[in-house]
Amino acid sequence: MAGHVVVENLGVSFTGKDKTIWAVKDVSLEVKSREFVSLVGVSGCGKSTVINSIAGFVPPTVGDVTVDNQPITEPNSRRGVVFQSFVLFPWKTVRENIAFGPHSRGVDEKVITQSVDQYLKLMGLMNFADHYPQQLSGGMRQRVALARVLINDPDVLLMDEPFGALDAQTRIFMQEVVLNLWESTHKSVLFVTHDIDEAVFLSDRVYVMTAAPGSIKSVYDIELERPRGAEIRLDPKFLDYKRELYEEIREESQKVLGPLPLF
Amino acid sequence: MRQFALRSSGIIILLILWELVSRTNLIDPGLFPPPSQVISALVSLTLSGQLPKDVFASVLRAVAGFILGSMAGLFVGAVSGRIRAFDAVLTPVVQVLRPIPVIALVPLAIVWFGLGETSKIFLVFWGVFFPVWVSSYLGISRVDKNYIWAARSIGVRREKLWLQVILPAALPTIITGLRTSISLAFIVLVAAEMAGSYLGVGYRISAYHLVFQIDKMMGYIVLMGALGFIADRTFAYLVNRTLPWYQLSVNQD
Numbered sequence: 001m002a003g004h005v006v007v008e009n010l011g012v013s014f015t016g017k018d019k020t021i022w023a024v025k026d027v028s029l030e031v032k033s034r035e036f037v038s039l040v041g042v043s044g045c046g047k048s049t050v051i052n053s054i055a056g057f058v059p060p061t062v063g064d065v066t067v068d069n070q071p072i073t074e075p076n077s078r079r080g081v082v083f084q085s086f087v088l089f090p091w092k093t094v095r096e097n098i099a100f101g102p103h104s105r106g107v108d109e110k111v112i113t114q115s116v117d118q119y120l121k122l123m124g125l126m127n128f129a130d131h132y133p134q135q136l137s138g139g140m141r142q143r144v145a146l147a148r149v150l151i152n153d154p155d156v157l158l159m160d161e162p163f164g165a166l167d168a169q170t171r172i173f174m175q176e177v178v179l180n181l182w183e184s185t186h187k188s189v190l191f192v193t194h195d196i197d198e199a200v201f202l203s204d205r206v207y208v209m210t211a212a213p214g215s216i217k218s219v220y221d222i223e224l225e226r227p228r229g230a231e232i233r234l235d236p237k238f239l240d241y242k243r244e245l246y247e248e249i250r251e252e253s254q255k256v257l258g259p260l261p262l263f
Numbered sequence: 264m265r266q267f268a269l270r271s272s273g274i275i276i277l278l279i280l281w282e283l284v285s286r287t288n289l290i291d292p293g294l295f296p297p298p299s300q301v302i303s304a305l306v307s308l309t310l311s312g313q314l315p316k317d318v319f320a321s322v323l324r325a326v327a328g329f330i331l332g333s334m335a336g337l338f339v340g341a342v343s344g345r346i347r348a349f350d351a352v353l354t355p356v357v358q359v360l361r362p363i364p365v366i367a368l369v370p371l372a373i374v375w376f377g378l379g380e381t382s383k384i385f386l387v388f389w390g391v392f393f394p395v396w397v398s399s400y401l402g403i404s405r406v407d408k409n410y411i412w413a414a415r416s417i418g419v420r421r422e423k424l425w426l427q428v429i430l431p432a433a434l435p436t437i438i439t440g441l442r443t444s445i446s447l448a449f450i451v452l453v454a455a456e457m458a459g460s461y462l463g464v465g466y467r468i469s470a471y472h473l474v475f476q477i478d479k480m481m482g483y484i485v486l487m488g489a490l491g492f493i494a495d496r497t498f499a500y501l502v503n504r505t506l507p508w509y510q511l512s513v514n515q516d
Contacts, residue, residue, distance in 0.1 A: 057412045077418035087413040090512045091431040101417030104427070134511040152417055 001033035002068055002078075003155030003188035005054060010063035012049050022213035023049040027063070029207050029216060031156070034186040038199035040245065041209030042253045047192040049214075051160045054190065055081045067156060077101055080149030084161040086141040088133035094144050095120070095129040101152045119147040123177075139170040143177070150181070157182075157189045163198070175201060176230070183227055196245045200238060201228065208248045211255045218248055296478040305482040314486070320462040321452060322490065324380060328387020329448045333441055336392045340399025340437075345429065350404075357396055365390040365451050369458045378459045383452065390451035391444040398440025402433030435512055438502055445498055449491045464490070 010027040013020045024046035031037045041047050052058040053065050056075040065072050067079065075081075088097050095116055102112045120126045123143040133141055142162060149157065159178075163171045175198055182189055182202075193199050199206045203222050210217045222241060224232060232238055278298050284290055285297040292300075308314040343353040365386060376382035406429050414428045415421070456465025464487050471480035502509055 052412075055412070055416055057415075075412065075415035077416065079416060081413065081416045083409060083413065085409065087407075087409045089410065089413075089428070089431070091434070091506070091508050100414070100419070100427075104414075104417075104419040104423060132508045132511050134508070148417060 003031075003033045004068050005029075005031040005156055005188060005190060006064075006066050006069075007050065007054065008064045008066075010050065010053060010065060011061050012046070012053060012058060013061045024209075024215065025213040026215040027209070029219075031188045031190050033155075033188055035204050036182055036189045036191065036202055038191045038193060038203040038206045039209060040193055040196060040199045040206060040249065041214055042211055042249060042256055043194060044256070045209045045212050045252070046214035047194075047209060048160050051081070051158045051190065051192055054156070055079055055158050077105065077152040078154050079156045079158060080152060080154035082142070082145050082149055082157065082159045082162045084164045086133070086138075086145045086165070088141055088144055088148070090133055093130050093132055094125060094136070097133065097144055098147045098151055101148060105152075115151055119151055123147050137170075138166045139174060142166065142174060146178070146181070150185070155188060157187045159189065159191045161192055161194070163195075164193070171195075171198075172230075178202065179228065194249075196242055196249060197233065200224075200241045200245065201233060206241075206245065208245065209252075211252045217252070220245065294477060296481060300478045301481045301485065304478040305486065308479065308482065317462060317464050317467055317483075318486070318490070321456065321464040324383040324456075324463065325387060325448050325452050325494070327380075328384045328452070329391050329444065331384065332388035332391030332448075333395045333444060335388070336395025336440075336444075337399045337437065339392075340396040341403050341430075344400040344403035344433075354400070357393070361393045361397075366454050369455055372455070373459055378461065383455045383460070383463075386451050386455040387448050390447050394443045394447060395437070395440045398443075399433065399437050402436030402440075403429060405436075406432045434506070435509060438506075438509065442495070442498060445494050446491060449487065449494070453487060 007027055007029045011022060011025045013022045015021075027046075027050055029037070029039070029050075039047050039050060049058060053060050054067070054072065056072045056079065072079075089100065092100060098116050098119055099112050102115070116129075117126075120129055123146065125140065125143060125147070128136060128140065133144060136144065142165075145162075162178075163174050166174060178189075179202060189202075191199070191202060200222055206220045206222060208217045208220070209215065220241060224235065224237060224241075282297045282299060285292040285295045296304075305314070339353055339357065342349045343357075344350070368389060369386060372382040372386050376385055410428050410432050411424060414424060419427060452463075453465035453468070456463040457469040460466040464483050467483045468480055468487070471477070471483065
């Protein structure tokens with residue numbers, strides 16, 4: 001089974017003007033094949049850096065990142081990335097955006113057209129195939145971005161606050177879209193978010209990061225039955241997980257923001 | 264249609280005022296001939312065949328200089344915007360030459376290349392090169408790294424990034440530079456033709472000035488404006504036609 005991500009003692013530093021800044025320090029985590037794992041933490045704790053290292057965008061300064069025991073040297077379509085800001089190509093139509101991956105890997109044109117159609121249908125974008133991304137709403141753009149990645153049939157899906165730019169209703173809708181997709185395709189997912197509710201709703205396991213420079217603070221196995229529907233958000237067990245995670249995050253955000261001011 | 268009527272009304276009023284001012288001898292009509300006289304001068308110059316030859320010569324120089332200058336600007340801007348070694352070597356050279364007003368080079372160009380086509384094309388080339396260089400340099404060096412990451416992680420190979428991602432991502436900025444360069448090309452061309460030539464719109468403006476035929480001179484000035492206008496509209500049309508996404512991106516930012 002493919003898509004087993006292992007991150008061991010990962011540290012990533014950037015050299016600033018005259019000092020070295022550690023974005024993350026000593027991060028260890030694992031996404032087993034077909035698992036849905038979330039990484040939560042306060043803003044600026046280096047969650048995205050972990051994703052960027054696994055994607056192959058940013059090399060580890062120390063530590064090891066492997067997928068199926070292979071060290072990562074560069075980006076690859078086996079590891080699909082969904083970005084918070086969608087990052088669709090504005091010079092390509094919806095259809096061309098989705099086809100870009102298979103196209104540049106030399107897949108047969110007929111096969112491409114067929115599978116693009118299939119993803120357009122799956123994502124409810126059939127009527128928007130020839131639109132440009134700028135003409136779509138945020139939720140639709142993120143569905144294009146998902147389709148653009150899924151068409152390459154990756155083993156691992158790396159999602160970097162994918163719904164952070166969406167409004168609350170669209171966000172909940174997209175969470176259900178992703179959950180359904182994951183339940184039918186069973187890819188390994190690493191999902192970065194600062195939304196605790198989202199993390200508990202989606203995940204098998206949640207890693208909590210400390211404030212910057214981020215490392216792993218704690219791990220929670222989310223033992224809620226699947227498939228999960230909207231009603232599970234009111235389940236007492238769900239609320240217990242939320243409460244615990246909320247406390248963990250609160251401790252970290254106080255380190256960053258300081259204690260509550262007294263008026 | 265109503266919009267069109269409203270938009271043209273200002274121009275019509277301007278023409279009527281101009282006609283009245285010189286008809287009533289408010290200003291010496293010898294110095295300030297009315298539009299009717301300017302138009303009839305333009306018509307007779309067209310019929311004699313002189314004006315089309317001038318337009319052809321000027322447009323050819325402008326187009327040749329523009330194409331060469333923008334290609335060179337794009338190329339130098341692109342390699343120095345993306346490849347560090349080129350940036351280190353080329354950018355200071357460009358920055359030293361850029362502040363020189365291109366009009367200051369007119370006499371030098373004539374000394375070097377004579378009064379023929381080469382000096383005109385060289386000057387337009389020079390004038391167009393810098394704004395295109397600046398816009399391509401900025402556009403290409405500031406391409407959002409997320410575009411490159413997104414492309415790489417869906418399997419676009421590194422050697423294909425240039426044409427498939429970097430260039431299109433920088434295109435809106437480059438287009439702005441190209442459009443600025445069009446009006447610049449005409450300014451430089453007129454200066455070059457006025458300084459010495461045998462043919463061309465700019466040359467006629469200066470030649471009729473010397474023989475004090477103000478109606479013909481003004482005719483050529485109006486013509487110059489019309490050429491600039493047509494060039495700009497043509498460029499905008501071609502951009503919208505070939506890059507339908509361009510307007511959408513510009514409106515959004």
